[in-house]
């Protein structure tokens with residue numbers, strides 16, 4: 001169908017698509033602009049199998065998680081660095097949440113991700129230790145991919161053009177209504193913290209990133225959609241740290257980005273208005289970008305059908 005593709009945008013969407021197209025023998029030009037608020041450059045890369053207040057397994061996680069980890073392990077080997085860091089995810093449960101969480105833990109689709117439960121731990125009603133999670137070094141992946149296949153400036157190659165512009169495209173109303181959310185995140189040095197696990201609780205998380213450093217976040221803000229860190233955002237992340245019981249930290253960096261959200265973290269691909277798009281990774285780009293990029297590459301190169309649930313045209317018709 002197309003063996004010459006220009007990708008606009010080198011975040012997780014565009015970079016995963018570049019790898020998947022290359023693996024299918026396509027010629028790829030990856031064109032990206034540096035902008036304030038690029039999500040993949042600030043993301044913690046956390047993959048948490050069971051998320052949110054509702055303790056819900058992520059959408060189709062059993063299918064997308066193994067593909068994502070295998071993809072980043074393979075890409076890391078090819079680049080010569082580690083991109084996927086498996087870690088237990090320790091979910092801290094407060095007394096008032098416990099009845100709901102305890103009921104959820106009995107469901108087989110939740111129980112399969114639970115390593116063990118420790119009750120009455122460190123002032124929390126319970127600590128649920130989840131397996132299968134970890135961290136993707138999204139920034140290193142995007143930078144290395146751009147170096148490998150990036151093109152200078154805005155010059156386009158021939159063939160099909162695929163828009164992978166994240167929140168920037170959505171804010172231009174390229175796909176109708178959106179729910180993009182700004183997120184602020186701190187990078188911290190915490191000498192006393194345990195760097196072998198991811199902590200989730202108090203409305204946020206703490207993710208080890210190596211060398212005694214951690215990322216903590218993240219805020220959600222729907223009005224000011226820009227890449228500017230704010231004092232209020234920093235205070236909110238510091239509130240999360242307090243709730244997690246983290247003290248004695250030094251702030252090394254404070255960043256902000258905009259999550260490309262259309263319908264939670266369920267992405268969309270395909271053709272609309274004469275353009276091919278890949279967008280809507282939401283808060284879970286690390287989990288979904290590789291598998292969704294593969295489907296788009298198979299459509300572009302082999303003419304394989306895009307499944308209804310991911311097809312942008314169908315969503316725009318029905319939504």
Ligand SMILES: Cc1cc2nc3c(=O)[nH]c(=O)nc-3n(C[C@H](O)[C@H](O)[C@H](O)COP(=O)(O)OP(=O)(O)OC[C@H]3O[C@@H](n4cnc5c(N)ncnc54)[C@H](O)[C@@H]3O)c2cc1C
Pocket residue numbers: 008009010011012013014031032033034035037038039040041042043044045046047164165166167168169182183184185217218219256257258259260279280281282283284285286287
């Ligand atoms: C604070 C924060 C924390 C997060 N934490 C996590 C996490 O722990 N785990 C997780 O899985 N996800 C996380 N996310 C979400 C994750 O970052 C996104 O799902 C993902 O990065 C989106 O990738 P993308 O490629 O669609 O968009 P982006 O990463 O924003 O990339 C789009 C790129 O396109 C470029 N561009 C735009 N228009 C054009 C154009 N016309 N021409 C050329 N280039 C263009 C932009 O400059 C940008 O580089 C977080 C996000 C934020 C903001």
